[in-house]
Amino acid sequence: MRALVARRLDGPDAIELVETAVPEPGPGQVRIAVAAAAVNPVDVAVSRGDLQRLGLTAAREQYGLGWDVAGTVDAVGPGVDLSVGTPVIGLSDLLGRPLKTHADQVVLDATAVAPAPRRLDPVAASTIPLNALTADQALDALALAAGATLLVTGAAGAVGGYAVQLARHRGLDVVALAAPADEGLVRELGARHVVPRGADLPTAVRELVPGGVDGVVDAALVGVAAQEAVRNGGAFAHLVATPGPAPLRGIRVHTVLISADGERLHRIAGLAEAGVVRTRVAGVHDLEDAAAAYRKVAAGGLRGRLVLVPGRR
Known part of the structure:
Protein backbone atom coordinates (compact mmCIF):
# COMPACT_ATOMS: atom_id res chain seq x y z
CA MET A 1 0.00 0.00 0.00
CA ARG A 2 0.94 3.69 -0.13
CA ALA A 3 1.43 5.82 2.95
CA LEU A 4 2.40 9.43 3.55
CA VAL A 5 5.34 9.84 5.92
CA ALA A 6 7.73 12.48 7.23
CA ARG A 7 11.42 11.64 7.48
CA ARG A 8 13.33 14.88 6.86
CA LEU A 9 10.98 16.94 9.09
CA ASP A 10 11.33 19.93 6.84
CA GLY A 11 7.67 20.79 6.29
CA PRO A 12 5.13 20.03 3.56
CA ASP A 13 7.57 19.91 0.66
CA ALA A 14 9.57 17.16 2.38
CA ILE A 15 6.74 14.68 3.00
CA GLU A 16 6.99 11.42 1.07
CA LEU A 17 4.48 8.98 -0.38
CA VAL A 18 6.08 5.56 0.10
CA GLU A 19 5.22 1.97 -0.70
CA THR A 20 5.01 -0.20 2.39
CA ALA A 21 3.59 -3.50 3.56
CA VAL A 22 -0.13 -3.63 4.35
CA PRO A 23 -0.49 -3.63 8.17
CA GLU A 24 -2.32 -6.48 9.88
CA PRO A 25 -4.72 -5.90 12.80
CA GLY A 26 -3.86 -7.49 16.14
CA PRO A 27 -6.19 -8.31 19.04
CA GLY A 28 -8.77 -5.59 19.55
CA GLN A 29 -7.84 -3.83 16.30
CA VAL A 30 -9.41 -3.20 12.90
CA ARG A 31 -7.93 -2.42 9.53
CA PRO A 41 -2.61 21.68 11.42
CA VAL A 42 -1.11 18.99 13.66
CA ASP A 43 -0.16 17.05 10.52
CA VAL A 44 1.82 20.05 9.29
CA ALA A 45 3.39 20.35 12.75
CA VAL A 46 4.51 16.71 12.59
CA SER A 47 6.00 17.24 9.12
CA ARG A 48 8.08 20.13 10.50
CA GLY A 49 9.28 18.19 13.54
CA ASP A 50 7.44 20.47 15.97
CA LEU A 51 6.15 17.67 18.20
CA GLN A 52 9.61 16.17 18.53
CA ARG A 53 11.10 19.57 19.43
CA LEU A 54 8.41 20.06 22.08
CA GLY A 55 9.29 16.71 23.62
CA LEU A 56 5.89 15.22 22.85
CA THR A 57 7.32 12.27 20.95
CA ALA A 58 10.67 10.53 20.75
CA ALA A 59 12.99 10.94 17.79
CA ARG A 60 12.25 8.42 15.04
CA GLU A 61 13.42 7.77 11.51
CA GLN A 62 9.86 7.97 10.19
CA TYR A 63 6.62 9.57 11.35
CA GLY A 64 3.29 8.55 9.89
CA LEU A 65 0.90 11.36 8.99
CA GLY A 66 -2.85 11.76 9.42
CA TRP A 67 -5.20 11.60 12.40
CA ASP A 68 -8.71 11.52 10.91
CA VAL A 69 -10.09 8.73 8.75
CA ALA A 70 -13.31 7.60 7.11
CA GLY A 71 -13.46 4.29 5.31
CA THR A 72 -14.56 0.67 5.48
CA VAL A 73 -13.42 -2.10 7.79
CA ASP A 74 -11.57 -4.65 5.65
CA ALA A 75 -10.02 -6.86 8.37
CA VAL A 76 -10.47 -7.39 12.10
CA GLY A 77 -8.35 -8.87 14.85
CA PRO A 78 -9.51 -11.21 17.62
CA GLY A 79 -12.04 -9.79 20.06
CA VAL A 80 -13.57 -7.22 17.69
CA ASP A 81 -17.34 -7.05 17.13
CA LEU A 82 -17.25 -4.84 14.03
CA SER A 83 -17.88 -6.69 10.79
CA VAL A 84 -15.81 -6.48 7.64
CA GLY A 85 -17.55 -4.04 5.28
CA THR A 86 -18.76 -1.68 8.02
CA PRO A 87 -18.34 2.01 7.12
CA VAL A 88 -16.51 3.73 9.99
CA ILE A 89 -14.79 6.89 11.10
CA GLY A 90 -11.86 6.92 13.48
CA LEU A 91 -8.95 8.72 15.07
CA SER A 92 -5.26 7.82 15.20
CA ASP A 93 -4.14 9.63 18.36
CA LEU A 94 -0.82 7.86 18.99
CA LEU A 95 2.13 10.20 18.37
CA GLY A 96 5.18 9.01 16.54
CA ARG A 97 3.60 6.05 14.75
CA PRO A 98 5.42 5.07 11.55
CA LEU A 99 2.12 4.74 9.64
CA LYS A 100 -1.11 6.64 10.21
CA THR A 101 -4.26 7.57 8.31
CA HIS A 102 -2.85 9.36 5.25
CA ALA A 103 -2.51 6.02 3.53
CA ASP A 104 -4.45 3.45 1.54
CA GLN A 105 -5.11 1.40 4.69
CA VAL A 106 -4.65 1.95 8.43
CA VAL A 107 -4.88 -0.18 11.56
CA LEU A 108 -6.57 1.35 14.62
CA ASP A 109 -7.79 0.07 17.95
CA ALA A 110 -11.47 -0.80 17.69
CA THR A 111 -12.10 1.56 20.63
CA ALA A 112 -10.92 4.45 18.43
CA VAL A 113 -13.55 3.98 15.72
CA ALA A 114 -17.31 4.33 15.35
CA PRO A 115 -19.86 3.58 12.65
CA ALA A 116 -19.83 6.37 10.08
CA PRO A 117 -22.76 8.79 10.00
CA ARG A 118 -25.38 7.63 7.55
CA ARG A 119 -26.22 9.99 4.69
CA LEU A 120 -22.79 11.62 5.01
CA ASP A 121 -20.17 10.85 2.37
CA PRO A 122 -16.69 9.77 3.53
CA VAL A 123 -15.09 13.10 2.62
CA ALA A 124 -17.42 15.02 4.93
CA ALA A 125 -17.34 12.31 7.61
CA SER A 126 -13.53 12.36 7.75
CA THR A 127 -13.58 15.93 9.08
CA ILE A 128 -15.37 14.91 12.29
CA PRO A 129 -13.08 12.86 14.58
CA LEU A 130 -10.16 15.08 15.63
CA ASN A 131 -11.93 18.42 15.65
CA ALA A 132 -15.34 17.42 17.01
CA LEU A 133 -13.83 15.16 19.69
CA THR A 134 -11.50 17.97 20.79
CA ALA A 135 -14.41 20.39 21.06
CA ASP A 136 -16.61 17.90 22.92
CA GLN A 137 -13.87 16.93 25.37
CA ALA A 138 -13.17 20.61 26.02
CA LEU A 139 -16.83 21.22 26.82
CA ASP A 140 -16.82 18.27 29.20
CA ALA A 141 -13.77 19.71 30.98
CA LEU A 142 -15.52 23.05 31.46
CA ALA A 143 -18.56 21.28 32.95
CA LEU A 144 -20.92 24.21 32.35
CA ALA A 145 -24.63 23.82 33.03
CA ALA A 146 -27.28 24.61 30.44
CA GLY A 147 -27.87 28.34 30.28
CA ALA A 148 -24.23 29.20 31.09
CA THR A 149 -22.29 31.57 28.86
CA LEU A 150 -19.37 30.37 26.75
CA LEU A 151 -16.79 32.26 24.71
CA VAL A 152 -15.39 30.34 21.73
CA THR A 153 -12.31 31.87 20.11
CA GLY A 154 -11.54 30.92 16.52
CA ALA A 155 -15.24 30.16 16.15
CA ALA A 156 -15.10 29.95 12.34
CA GLY A 157 -12.29 27.38 12.42
CA ALA A 158 -12.69 23.62 12.50
CA VAL A 159 -12.45 23.04 16.27
CA GLY A 160 -14.17 26.33 17.07
CA GLY A 161 -17.03 25.63 14.69
CA TYR A 162 -17.73 22.27 16.29
CA ALA A 163 -17.43 23.86 19.74
CA VAL A 164 -20.10 26.43 18.86
CA GLN A 165 -22.47 23.77 17.54
CA LEU A 166 -21.95 21.29 20.36
CA ALA A 167 -22.20 24.04 22.98
CA ARG A 168 -25.46 25.24 21.52
CA HIS A 169 -26.75 21.65 21.58
CA ARG A 170 -25.89 21.52 25.30
CA GLY A 171 -27.95 24.63 25.90
CA LEU A 172 -25.06 27.06 26.36
CA ASP A 173 -25.25 30.71 25.35
CA VAL A 174 -22.35 31.23 22.94
CA VAL A 175 -20.25 34.32 22.34
CA ALA A 176 -18.03 33.81 19.28
CA LEU A 177 -14.75 35.51 18.42
CA ALA A 178 -14.41 35.58 14.64
CA ALA A 179 -13.41 37.75 11.71
CA PRO A 180 -16.16 40.18 10.61
CA ALA A 181 -16.50 38.25 7.33
CA ASP A 182 -17.36 35.11 9.30
CA GLU A 183 -20.10 36.63 11.47
CA GLY A 184 -22.91 35.15 9.39
CA LEU A 185 -21.31 31.71 9.48
CA VAL A 186 -20.80 31.55 13.24
CA ARG A 187 -24.32 32.80 13.87
CA GLU A 188 -25.61 30.00 11.63
CA LEU A 189 -23.57 27.56 13.70
CA GLY A 190 -25.32 28.76 16.86
CA ALA A 191 -23.53 31.79 18.32
CA ARG A 192 -25.83 34.44 19.81
CA HIS A 193 -23.16 37.14 20.01
CA VAL A 194 -20.13 37.76 17.81
CA VAL A 195 -17.06 39.78 18.82
CA PRO A 196 -14.97 40.83 15.80
CA ARG A 197 -11.38 39.69 15.69
CA GLY A 198 -9.11 42.62 16.56
CA ALA A 199 -11.46 44.08 19.17
CA ASP A 200 -10.43 44.51 22.81
CA LEU A 201 -11.69 41.05 23.69
CA PRO A 202 -12.20 41.31 27.48
CA THR A 203 -13.94 44.67 27.16
CA ALA A 204 -16.15 43.59 24.27
CA VAL A 205 -17.20 40.35 25.96
CA ARG A 206 -17.95 42.01 29.28
CA GLU A 207 -20.12 44.59 27.53
CA LEU A 208 -22.19 41.69 26.20
CA VAL A 209 -22.00 39.57 29.37
CA PRO A 210 -21.61 41.76 32.48
CA GLY A 211 -19.16 40.16 34.89
CA GLY A 212 -17.69 37.91 32.21
CA VAL A 213 -18.54 34.59 30.61
CA ASP A 214 -18.68 31.35 32.58
CA GLY A 215 -16.16 29.57 30.38
CA VAL A 216 -13.92 29.68 27.30
CA VAL A 217 -12.96 27.19 24.63
CA ASP A 218 -9.80 28.85 23.35
CA ALA A 219 -9.62 27.26 19.90
CA ALA A 220 -7.60 30.19 18.51
CA LEU A 221 -5.04 30.03 21.35
CA VAL A 222 -5.67 33.65 22.33
CA GLY A 223 -4.56 32.93 25.90
CA VAL A 224 -4.61 35.59 28.59
CA ALA A 225 -6.87 38.04 26.72
CA ALA A 226 -9.53 35.32 26.44
CA GLN A 227 -9.09 34.42 30.11
CA GLU A 228 -9.68 38.06 31.08
CA ALA A 229 -13.16 37.72 29.58
CA VAL A 230 -14.03 35.00 32.14
CA ARG A 231 -15.79 35.69 35.42
CA ASN A 232 -14.12 34.91 38.72
CA GLY A 233 -14.38 31.20 39.41
CA GLY A 234 -15.10 30.38 35.76
CA ALA A 235 -13.39 27.82 33.53
CA PHE A 236 -10.91 27.93 30.66
CA ALA A 237 -10.09 25.16 28.14
CA HIS A 238 -6.55 25.36 26.74
CA LEU A 239 -6.11 23.14 23.68
CA VAL A 240 -2.34 22.70 23.25
CA ALA A 241 0.42 21.03 25.24
CA THR A 242 2.28 24.28 25.95
CA PRO A 243 1.51 25.99 29.29
CA GLY A 244 -1.85 27.75 29.48
CA PRO A 245 -2.81 30.86 31.44
CA ALA A 246 -2.30 30.86 35.20
CA PRO A 247 -5.44 29.99 37.20
CA LEU A 248 -6.03 33.58 38.27
CA ARG A 249 -9.17 34.69 40.12
CA GLY A 250 -10.12 31.11 40.92
CA ILE A 251 -10.52 30.22 37.24
CA ARG A 252 -10.17 26.51 36.50
CA VAL A 253 -7.67 26.13 33.64
CA HIS A 254 -7.90 22.78 31.85
CA THR A 255 -5.36 21.61 29.30
CA VAL A 256 -7.43 19.50 26.92
CA LEU A 257 -5.41 17.15 24.71
CA ILE A 258 -7.29 14.85 22.37
CA SER A 259 -7.78 11.17 23.11
CA ALA A 260 -9.54 8.67 20.88
CA ASP A 261 -12.98 7.72 22.17
CA GLY A 262 -15.12 5.51 19.97
CA GLU A 263 -18.23 5.77 22.15
CA ARG A 264 -18.12 9.56 22.17
CA LEU A 265 -17.41 9.56 18.43
CA HIS A 266 -20.47 7.35 17.91
CA ARG A 267 -22.61 9.89 19.75
CA ILE A 268 -21.22 12.79 17.71
CA ALA A 269 -21.80 10.83 14.50
CA GLY A 270 -25.44 10.55 15.57
CA LEU A 271 -25.62 14.31 15.95
CA ALA A 272 -24.20 14.68 12.44
CA GLU A 273 -26.84 12.26 11.11
CA ALA A 274 -29.54 14.30 12.81
CA GLY A 275 -28.23 17.58 11.41
CA VAL A 276 -27.37 18.95 14.86
CA VAL A 277 -23.77 19.45 13.78
CA ARG A 278 -22.65 20.09 10.25
CA THR A 279 -19.35 19.36 8.56
CA ARG A 280 -17.34 21.75 6.40
CA VAL A 281 -15.00 20.67 3.61
CA ALA A 282 -12.63 23.26 2.16
CA GLY A 283 -11.45 21.05 -0.71
CA VAL A 284 -10.32 17.60 -1.78
CA HIS A 285 -6.87 16.46 -2.91
CA ASP A 286 -5.62 13.11 -4.16
CA LEU A 287 -3.19 11.39 -1.81
CA GLU A 288 -0.48 11.91 -4.43
CA ASP A 289 -1.10 15.67 -4.22
CA ALA A 290 -0.82 15.77 -0.43
CA ALA A 291 2.02 18.31 -0.36
CA ALA A 292 -0.24 20.93 -1.96
CA ALA A 293 -2.92 20.30 0.67
CA TYR A 294 -0.34 20.54 3.45
CA ARG A 295 0.92 23.87 2.09
CA LYS A 296 -2.61 25.27 2.06
CA VAL A 297 -3.22 24.16 5.64
CA ALA A 298 0.12 25.67 6.71
CA ALA A 299 -0.88 28.98 5.10
CA GLY A 300 -4.06 29.11 7.22
CA GLY A 301 -7.30 30.92 6.55
CA LEU A 302 -9.30 27.86 5.47
CA ARG A 303 -12.93 27.47 6.43
CA GLY A 304 -13.37 23.76 6.86
CA ARG A 305 -10.86 20.98 6.32
CA LEU A 306 -8.97 19.85 3.27
CA VAL A 307 -9.39 16.12 2.70
CA LEU A 308 -7.11 13.56 1.06
CA VAL A 309 -8.58 10.68 -0.92
CA PRO A 310 -6.51 7.68 -2.07
CA GLY A 311 -7.89 7.85 -5.63
CA ARG A 312 -7.10 5.29 -8.26
CA ARG A 313 -3.62 3.92 -8.72
Whole structure:
Protein backbone atom coordinates (compact mmCIF):
# COMPACT_ATOMS: atom_id res chain seq x y z
CA MET A 1 0.00 0.00 0.00
CA ARG A 2 0.94 3.69 -0.13
CA ALA A 3 1.43 5.82 2.95
CA LEU A 4 2.40 9.43 3.55
CA VAL A 5 5.34 9.84 5.92
CA ALA A 6 7.73 12.48 7.23
CA ARG A 7 11.42 11.64 7.48
CA ARG A 8 13.33 14.88 6.86
CA LEU A 9 10.98 16.94 9.09
CA ASP A 10 11.33 19.93 6.84
CA GLY A 11 7.67 20.79 6.29
CA PRO A 12 5.13 20.03 3.56
CA ASP A 13 7.57 19.91 0.66
CA ALA A 14 9.57 17.16 2.38
CA ILE A 15 6.74 14.68 3.00
CA GLU A 16 6.99 11.42 1.07
CA LEU A 17 4.48 8.98 -0.38
CA VAL A 18 6.08 5.56 0.10
CA GLU A 19 5.22 1.97 -0.70
CA THR A 20 5.01 -0.20 2.39
CA ALA A 21 3.59 -3.50 3.56
CA VAL A 22 -0.13 -3.63 4.35
CA PRO A 23 -0.49 -3.63 8.17
CA GLU A 24 -2.32 -6.48 9.88
CA PRO A 25 -4.72 -5.90 12.80
CA GLY A 26 -3.86 -7.49 16.14
CA PRO A 27 -6.19 -8.31 19.04
CA GLY A 28 -8.77 -5.59 19.55
CA GLN A 29 -7.84 -3.83 16.30
CA VAL A 30 -9.41 -3.20 12.90
CA ARG A 31 -7.93 -2.42 9.53
CA ILE A 32 -9.67 0.29 7.55
CA ALA A 33 -9.57 0.74 3.80
CA VAL A 34 -9.22 4.52 3.70
CA ALA A 35 -11.80 6.41 1.65
CA ALA A 36 -10.92 9.89 2.95
CA ALA A 37 -8.66 11.46 5.57
CA ALA A 38 -8.70 15.11 6.62
CA VAL A 39 -5.54 17.23 6.90
CA ASN A 40 -5.14 19.11 10.18
CA PRO A 41 -2.61 21.68 11.42
CA VAL A 42 -1.11 18.99 13.66
CA ASP A 43 -0.16 17.05 10.52
CA VAL A 44 1.82 20.05 9.29
CA ALA A 45 3.39 20.35 12.75
CA VAL A 46 4.51 16.71 12.59
CA SER A 47 6.00 17.24 9.12
CA ARG A 48 8.08 20.13 10.50
CA GLY A 49 9.28 18.19 13.54
CA ASP A 50 7.44 20.47 15.97
CA LEU A 51 6.15 17.67 18.20
CA GLN A 52 9.61 16.17 18.53
CA ARG A 53 11.10 19.57 19.43
CA LEU A 54 8.41 20.06 22.08
CA GLY A 55 9.29 16.71 23.62
CA LEU A 56 5.89 15.22 22.85
CA THR A 57 7.32 12.27 20.95
CA ALA A 58 10.67 10.53 20.75
CA ALA A 59 12.99 10.94 17.79
CA ARG A 60 12.25 8.42 15.04
CA GLU A 61 13.42 7.77 11.51
CA GLN A 62 9.86 7.97 10.19
CA TYR A 63 6.62 9.57 11.35
CA GLY A 64 3.29 8.55 9.89
CA LEU A 65 0.90 11.36 8.99
CA GLY A 66 -2.85 11.76 9.42
CA TRP A 67 -5.20 11.60 12.40
CA ASP A 68 -8.71 11.52 10.91
CA VAL A 69 -10.09 8.73 8.75
CA ALA A 70 -13.31 7.60 7.11
CA GLY A 71 -13.46 4.29 5.31
CA THR A 72 -14.56 0.67 5.48
CA VAL A 73 -13.42 -2.10 7.79
CA ASP A 74 -11.57 -4.65 5.65
CA ALA A 75 -10.02 -6.86 8.37
CA VAL A 76 -10.47 -7.39 12.10
CA GLY A 77 -8.35 -8.87 14.85
CA PRO A 78 -9.51 -11.21 17.62
CA GLY A 79 -12.04 -9.79 20.06
CA VAL A 80 -13.57 -7.22 17.69
CA ASP A 81 -17.34 -7.05 17.13
CA LEU A 82 -17.25 -4.84 14.03
CA SER A 83 -17.88 -6.69 10.79
CA VAL A 84 -15.81 -6.48 7.64
CA GLY A 85 -17.55 -4.04 5.28
CA THR A 86 -18.76 -1.68 8.02
CA PRO A 87 -18.34 2.01 7.12
CA VAL A 88 -16.51 3.73 9.99
CA ILE A 89 -14.79 6.89 11.10
CA GLY A 90 -11.86 6.92 13.48
CA LEU A 91 -8.95 8.72 15.07
CA SER A 92 -5.26 7.82 15.20
CA ASP A 93 -4.14 9.63 18.36
CA LEU A 94 -0.82 7.86 18.99
CA LEU A 95 2.13 10.20 18.37
CA GLY A 96 5.18 9.01 16.54
CA ARG A 97 3.60 6.05 14.75
CA PRO A 98 5.42 5.07 11.55
CA LEU A 99 2.12 4.74 9.64
CA LYS A 100 -1.11 6.64 10.21
CA THR A 101 -4.26 7.57 8.31
CA HIS A 102 -2.85 9.36 5.25
CA ALA A 103 -2.51 6.02 3.53
CA ASP A 104 -4.45 3.45 1.54
CA GLN A 105 -5.11 1.40 4.69
CA VAL A 106 -4.65 1.95 8.43
CA VAL A 107 -4.88 -0.18 11.56
CA LEU A 108 -6.57 1.35 14.62
CA ASP A 109 -7.79 0.07 17.95
CA ALA A 110 -11.47 -0.80 17.69
CA THR A 111 -12.10 1.56 20.63
CA ALA A 112 -10.92 4.45 18.43
CA VAL A 113 -13.55 3.98 15.72
CA ALA A 114 -17.31 4.33 15.35
CA PRO A 115 -19.86 3.58 12.65
CA ALA A 116 -19.83 6.37 10.08
CA PRO A 117 -22.76 8.79 10.00
CA ARG A 118 -25.38 7.63 7.55
CA ARG A 119 -26.22 9.99 4.69
CA LEU A 120 -22.79 11.62 5.01
CA ASP A 121 -20.17 10.85 2.37
CA PRO A 122 -16.69 9.77 3.53
CA VAL A 123 -15.09 13.10 2.62
CA ALA A 124 -17.42 15.02 4.93
CA ALA A 125 -17.34 12.31 7.61
CA SER A 126 -13.53 12.36 7.75
CA THR A 127 -13.58 15.93 9.08
CA ILE A 128 -15.37 14.91 12.29
CA PRO A 129 -13.08 12.86 14.58
CA LEU A 130 -10.16 15.08 15.63
CA ASN A 131 -11.93 18.42 15.65
CA ALA A 132 -15.34 17.42 17.01
CA LEU A 133 -13.83 15.16 19.69
CA THR A 134 -11.50 17.97 20.79
CA ALA A 135 -14.41 20.39 21.06
CA ASP A 136 -16.61 17.90 22.92
CA GLN A 137 -13.87 16.93 25.37
CA ALA A 138 -13.17 20.61 26.02
CA LEU A 139 -16.83 21.22 26.82
CA ASP A 140 -16.82 18.27 29.20
CA ALA A 141 -13.77 19.71 30.98
CA LEU A 142 -15.52 23.05 31.46
CA ALA A 143 -18.56 21.28 32.95
CA LEU A 144 -20.92 24.21 32.35
CA ALA A 145 -24.63 23.82 33.03
CA ALA A 146 -27.28 24.61 30.44
CA GLY A 147 -27.87 28.34 30.28
CA ALA A 148 -24.23 29.20 31.09
CA THR A 149 -22.29 31.57 28.86
CA LEU A 150 -19.37 30.37 26.75
CA LEU A 151 -16.79 32.26 24.71
CA VAL A 152 -15.39 30.34 21.73
CA THR A 153 -12.31 31.87 20.11
CA GLY A 154 -11.54 30.92 16.52
CA ALA A 155 -15.24 30.16 16.15
CA ALA A 156 -15.10 29.95 12.34
CA GLY A 157 -12.29 27.38 12.42
CA ALA A 158 -12.69 23.62 12.50
CA VAL A 159 -12.45 23.04 16.27
CA GLY A 160 -14.17 26.33 17.07
CA GLY A 161 -17.03 25.63 14.69
CA TYR A 162 -17.73 22.27 16.29
CA ALA A 163 -17.43 23.86 19.74
CA VAL A 164 -20.10 26.43 18.86
CA GLN A 165 -22.47 23.77 17.54
CA LEU A 166 -21.95 21.29 20.36
CA ALA A 167 -22.20 24.04 22.98
CA ARG A 168 -25.46 25.24 21.52
CA HIS A 169 -26.75 21.65 21.58
CA ARG A 170 -25.89 21.52 25.30
CA GLY A 171 -27.95 24.63 25.90
CA LEU A 172 -25.06 27.06 26.36
CA ASP A 173 -25.25 30.71 25.35
CA VAL A 174 -22.35 31.23 22.94
CA VAL A 175 -20.25 34.32 22.34
CA ALA A 176 -18.03 33.81 19.28
CA LEU A 177 -14.75 35.51 18.42
CA ALA A 178 -14.41 35.58 14.64
CA ALA A 179 -13.41 37.75 11.71
CA PRO A 180 -16.16 40.18 10.61
CA ALA A 181 -16.50 38.25 7.33
CA ASP A 182 -17.36 35.11 9.30
CA GLU A 183 -20.10 36.63 11.47
CA GLY A 184 -22.91 35.15 9.39
CA LEU A 185 -21.31 31.71 9.48
CA VAL A 186 -20.80 31.55 13.24
CA ARG A 187 -24.32 32.80 13.87
CA GLU A 188 -25.61 30.00 11.63
CA LEU A 189 -23.57 27.56 13.70
CA GLY A 190 -25.32 28.76 16.86
CA ALA A 191 -23.53 31.79 18.32
CA ARG A 192 -25.83 34.44 19.81
CA HIS A 193 -23.16 37.14 20.01
CA VAL A 194 -20.13 37.76 17.81
CA VAL A 195 -17.06 39.78 18.82
CA PRO A 196 -14.97 40.83 15.80
CA ARG A 197 -11.38 39.69 15.69
CA GLY A 198 -9.11 42.62 16.56
CA ALA A 199 -11.46 44.08 19.17
CA ASP A 200 -10.43 44.51 22.81
CA LEU A 201 -11.69 41.05 23.69
CA PRO A 202 -12.20 41.31 27.48
CA THR A 203 -13.94 44.67 27.16
CA ALA A 204 -16.15 43.59 24.27
CA VAL A 205 -17.20 40.35 25.96
CA ARG A 206 -17.95 42.01 29.28
CA GLU A 207 -20.12 44.59 27.53
CA LEU A 208 -22.19 41.69 26.20
CA VAL A 209 -22.00 39.57 29.37
CA PRO A 210 -21.61 41.76 32.48
CA GLY A 211 -19.16 40.16 34.89
CA GLY A 212 -17.69 37.91 32.21
CA VAL A 213 -18.54 34.59 30.61
CA ASP A 214 -18.68 31.35 32.58
CA GLY A 215 -16.16 29.57 30.38
CA VAL A 216 -13.92 29.68 27.30
CA VAL A 217 -12.96 27.19 24.63
CA ASP A 218 -9.80 28.85 23.35
CA ALA A 219 -9.62 27.26 19.90
CA ALA A 220 -7.60 30.19 18.51
CA LEU A 221 -5.04 30.03 21.35
CA VAL A 222 -5.67 33.65 22.33
CA GLY A 223 -4.56 32.93 25.90
CA VAL A 224 -4.61 35.59 28.59
CA ALA A 225 -6.87 38.04 26.72
CA ALA A 226 -9.53 35.32 26.44
CA GLN A 227 -9.09 34.42 30.11
CA GLU A 228 -9.68 38.06 31.08
CA ALA A 229 -13.16 37.72 29.58
CA VAL A 230 -14.03 35.00 32.14
CA ARG A 231 -15.79 35.69 35.42
CA ASN A 232 -14.12 34.91 38.72
CA GLY A 233 -14.38 31.20 39.41
CA GLY A 234 -15.10 30.38 35.76
CA ALA A 235 -13.39 27.82 33.53
CA PHE A 236 -10.91 27.93 30.66
CA ALA A 237 -10.09 25.16 28.14
CA HIS A 238 -6.55 25.36 26.74
CA LEU A 239 -6.11 23.14 23.68
CA VAL A 240 -2.34 22.70 23.25
CA ALA A 241 0.42 21.03 25.24
CA THR A 242 2.28 24.28 25.95
CA PRO A 243 1.51 25.99 29.29
CA GLY A 244 -1.85 27.75 29.48
CA PRO A 245 -2.81 30.86 31.44
CA ALA A 246 -2.30 30.86 35.20
CA PRO A 247 -5.44 29.99 37.20
CA LEU A 248 -6.03 33.58 38.27
CA ARG A 249 -9.17 34.69 40.12
CA GLY A 250 -10.12 31.11 40.92
CA ILE A 251 -10.52 30.22 37.24
CA ARG A 252 -10.17 26.51 36.50
CA VAL A 253 -7.67 26.13 33.64
CA HIS A 254 -7.90 22.78 31.85
CA THR A 255 -5.36 21.61 29.30
CA VAL A 256 -7.43 19.50 26.92
CA LEU A 257 -5.41 17.15 24.71
CA ILE A 258 -7.29 14.85 22.37
CA SER A 259 -7.78 11.17 23.11
CA ALA A 260 -9.54 8.67 20.88
CA ASP A 261 -12.98 7.72 22.17
CA GLY A 262 -15.12 5.51 19.97
CA GLU A 263 -18.23 5.77 22.15
CA ARG A 264 -18.12 9.56 22.17
CA LEU A 265 -17.41 9.56 18.43
CA HIS A 266 -20.47 7.35 17.91
CA ARG A 267 -22.61 9.89 19.75
CA ILE A 268 -21.22 12.79 17.71
CA ALA A 269 -21.80 10.83 14.50
CA GLY A 270 -25.44 10.55 15.57
CA LEU A 271 -25.62 14.31 15.95
CA ALA A 272 -24.20 14.68 12.44
CA GLU A 273 -26.84 12.26 11.11
CA ALA A 274 -29.54 14.30 12.81
CA GLY A 275 -28.23 17.58 11.41
CA VAL A 276 -27.37 18.95 14.86
CA VAL A 277 -23.77 19.45 13.78
CA ARG A 278 -22.65 20.09 10.25
CA THR A 279 -19.35 19.36 8.56
CA ARG A 280 -17.34 21.75 6.40
CA VAL A 281 -15.00 20.67 3.61
CA ALA A 282 -12.63 23.26 2.16
CA GLY A 283 -11.45 21.05 -0.71
CA VAL A 284 -10.32 17.60 -1.78
CA HIS A 285 -6.87 16.46 -2.91
CA ASP A 286 -5.62 13.11 -4.16
CA LEU A 287 -3.19 11.39 -1.81
CA GLU A 288 -0.48 11.91 -4.43
CA ASP A 289 -1.10 15.67 -4.22
CA ALA A 290 -0.82 15.77 -0.43
CA ALA A 291 2.02 18.31 -0.36
CA ALA A 292 -0.24 20.93 -1.96
CA ALA A 293 -2.92 20.30 0.67
CA TYR A 294 -0.34 20.54 3.45
CA ARG A 295 0.92 23.87 2.09
CA LYS A 296 -2.61 25.27 2.06
CA VAL A 297 -3.22 24.16 5.64
CA ALA A 298 0.12 25.67 6.71
CA ALA A 299 -0.88 28.98 5.10
CA GLY A 300 -4.06 29.11 7.22
CA GLY A 301 -7.30 30.92 6.55
CA LEU A 302 -9.30 27.86 5.47
CA ARG A 303 -12.93 27.47 6.43
CA GLY A 304 -13.37 23.76 6.86
CA ARG A 305 -10.86 20.98 6.32
CA LEU A 306 -8.97 19.85 3.27
CA VAL A 307 -9.39 16.12 2.70
CA LEU A 308 -7.11 13.56 1.06
CA VAL A 309 -8.58 10.68 -0.92
CA PRO A 310 -6.51 7.68 -2.07
CA GLY A 311 -7.89 7.85 -5.63
CA ARG A 312 -7.10 5.29 -8.26
CA ARG A 313 -3.62 3.92 -8.72
